[in-house]
Amino acid sequence: MLGVAGLPAVVQFVLMLSLPESPSKVDEAKSILERIYPAEELEDEMNALKISVEAEKADEHALGDSMAQKLKGAFKNVVVRRGLYAGVTVQVAQQFSGINTVMYYSPTIVQFAGFASNKTAMALSLITSGLNAVGSIVSMTFVDRYGRRRMMIISMIGIIACLVVLTIIFSQVATHSPNIDHFESMHFALNASCSSYVRANDPTSWNCMSCLRAECGFCANGVNKYTPGACLALSKDIKDSCREKHRTWYKDGCPSRFGFLAVVFLGLYIISYSPGMGTVPWIVNSEIYPLRYRGIGGGIAAVANWVSNLIVSQTFLTLTKALGSAGTFLLFAVFCGIGLIFIFWFVPETKGLQFEEVEKLLQAGFRPEAFRKSSEETKVDKGKGKAKAEAETDTETKPQPSS
Incomplete structure (x- = not known):
């Protein structure tokens, strides 16, 4: 098992030899960007990078030398703080969707559904892993077309639906x-x-x-x-x-006529998860922070991801023993519902935006589009009300002409 896991690492090592080094000169940067961006976008990207680097150098001394100083500066910065609301939210939501319990314990979950054979359970679990890989390719195709925020919201809705159905299936497996x-x-x-x-x-x-x-x-x-x-x-x-x-x-699950449905909806769960919540949180965390805070912000979000992963994966078998398979999947559905609300409120759309534009968006304070209009109308109404009150005050204080 350990030997097989080493094969992808060898492939990755060989492919990494072809990666370009991070450029230190303008000509090097331009030659690398020519391999990534179309010719008509190259100059705009170069100018944006130049502005970002100059701003980073200008502000570098303000970050401090120690990690404590950098963290303090990050949390005091309103843009970084709002970026962390979004970045940490999507990383925690990714793990509390229960994905790694499905990936780590998929043979066990398949046995919960009534497939007693270890070979059968392993074969079916490999199908779910394959679907996860395919979904990642789908994400590459659609993420720049439909946007990060929309793909995560659609993904979460699909995940919640599958988890609710799995809850019903496993409750029927237990009852019958x-x-x-x-x-x-x-x-x-x-x-x-x-x-x-x-x-x-x-x-x-x-x-x-x-x-x-x-x-x-x-x-x-x-x-x-x-x-x-x-x-x-x-x-x-x-x-x-x-x-x-x-x-x-x-010893793990019981014979059931509903077992095949559990495998089907586990597959649909992976298909819902992989193109959206599987890949997009990492994309968002590479775009949501100002350049000078990107390492700190991305690091904090990654820590949140792995701590959440640890909590979910270590408690899964305990939860299934205490709540049953149905109760555990229902709990994950509740977590996903909470995650969906947080994504809706805290995560802006970053598709097609330069880093400086994302920074301005966070500086102004992100609000979902459905509530943005009503908020602006409220401000206008308040302004009209204030002007009316001032006009009435002026009328009262102004001397009236005598008859």
Whole structure:
């Protein structure tokens, strides 16, 4: 497994040898930009970079020498602070959409859906990984056409819809799991029965999901896996005994006719995520900060991303045990709803804007377009009201002519 992971690193190393070095002279910069920009845009980009570099040099001494001074200066700067609202928001929202739980634990999630075979679960999980790669290519095609903000909002809506459907599917998987056959559970093998099932006050109410929650294993019926089976102790010997009778052994999920739907909507979840929330947050963080604060701003946003990744990935299995698969996906849907609201309020559109234009946009204070007009109208009304009040005051104080 570790050897296979090294192959992409070798490919990346070879390709990085062809990357141009960061230029230190105007001619070097121009030759590199000619490979990126059309001829008609080259001069504008060169002028914009020249202005940015001059501004960076002029303000470099104001940042300070230590990291503490730089961070203090960043948070005191209103443009950087508003940029961080946007940059950190999209990075945290990306992780709390639950993406890395799907990528890290996709074989386990597929087994939750009722696919007991490790090989089958791994094969299906590879499909989701492939869809993620394809979605990234789609993002390259559409991000400059439709804009960063719009793609993230559409992506979030798709993610929420898929998570809600997955919540329903996994709740149905739990509700309609096969019942426990008392005779098979008690007489399957000597001392093989699940101890929690044996001591249960009402064992007739148990189904496969109850058995797995008690940390036992479910041995499916040999004739039809959707009919009542045995709840047995979780051990290798008993698992082997179950399989020797040509039955399927379940320990993570239960047999379900809804399982294939879970795989389908996991794929749709990836398709919704990858072109928008998968790539665009990194694009936004490369465009949202003033040049002199880009390293600090991007670094803070990246830390927020990886801390969020750590929290989500480390709590996933605990959440599935406490809330169940359905409850966990519903929780992620709620997080995505909150993320969608924050993206709508804090993230401006940066498509087609020069860095200086983004800085002016943040300096003025970003407000969603739907609320921008009403805000401007309110200001106009306030101005008219003030003028009217001043006119009435002048009329009252002005001496009236005598009759």
